[in-house]
Amino acid sequence: xxxxxxxxxxxxxxxxxxxxxxxxxxxxxxxxxxxxxxxxxxxxxxxxxxxxxxxxxxxxxxxxxxxxxxxxxxxxxxxxxxxxxxxxxxxxxxxxxxxxxxxxxxxxxxxx
Amino acid sequence: xxxxxxxxxxxxxxxxxxxxxxxxxxxxxxxxxxxxxxxxxxxxxxxxxxxxxxxxxxxxxxxxxxxxxxxxxxxxxxxxxxxxxxxxxxxxxxxxxxxxxxxxxxxxxxxxx
Numbered sequence: 482x483x484x485x486x487x488x489x490x491x492x493x494x495x496x497x498x499x500x501x502x503x504x505x506x507x508x509x510x511x512x513x514x515x516x517x518x519x520x521x522x523x524x525x526x527x528x529x530x531x532x533x534x535x536x537x538x539x540x541x542x543x544x545x546x547x548x549x550x551x552x553x554x555x556x557x558x559x560x561x562x563x564x565x566x567x568x569x570x571x572x573x574x575x576x577x578x579x580x581x582x583x584x585x586x587x588x589x590x591x592x593x
Numbered sequence: 594x595x596x597x598x599x600x601x602x603x604x605x606x607x608x609x610x611x612x613x614x615x616x617x618x619x620x621x622x623x624x625x626x627x628x629x630x631x632x633x634x635x636x637x638x639x640x641x642x643x644x645x646x647x648x649x650x651x652x653x654x655x656x657x658x659x660x661x662x663x664x665x666x667x668x669x670x671x672x673x674x675x676x677x678x679x680x681x682x683x684x685x686x687x688x689x690x691x692x693x694x695x696x697x698x699x700x701x702x703x704x705x706x
Contacts, residue, residue: 522699525636581638583636585634
């Protein structure tokens with residue numbers, strides 16, 4: 482049973498436009514959420530995170546929104562750049578030393 | 594470069610064999626995590642070590658085992674390999690025992706033939 486779901490396996494966006502990547506979760510105990518970015522032949526790299534006490538966190542072109550009632554979070558990239566083309570993983574963690582639970586990822590392609 | 598190193602990068606072996614994957618965490622990080630990524634799957638957590646002690650266990654098969662040594666490097670041992678064990682194996686590290694903001698190595702691609 483997948484606790485973290487990324488229902489869109491792929492997304493294609495034009496350069497300069499907004500990219501919106503979505504993630505849903507089922508475990509109401511999750512209180513910390515992260516996005517990782519992965520290029521081919523490399524390990525995932527941490528991108529941005531949000532605690533459940535917030536509903537928005539911004540870092541440059543990247544903003545993560547959290548809707549706890551809907552158990553949904555999204556990552557917005559504005560403006561999208563070709564270098565953003567990668568696989569994006571959503572991950573979640575519950576309190577205590579519980580492991581990160583990852584979604585299956587969304588492959589973003591930014592077209593010049 | 595995350596500072597986490599993994600060796601080897603690629604490994605091809607036959608069914609029934611045993612392999613060892615190695616991970617060196619970032620300098621100063623005490624926690625090491627192992628993940629498996631199979632085709633079209635997300636990252637599946639296998640096991641975590643913190644300062645030499647096993648801290649958390651995920652869906653790790655009994656044929657798999659791991660350890661963390663006094664110098665904090667870690668090894669993941671996979672035995673009686675099956676075709677389905679073919680996957681990317683990632684190691685990650687973090688400063689403390691918390692799981693937030695882990696730093697990943699480049700992975701080891703294991704192919705079992």
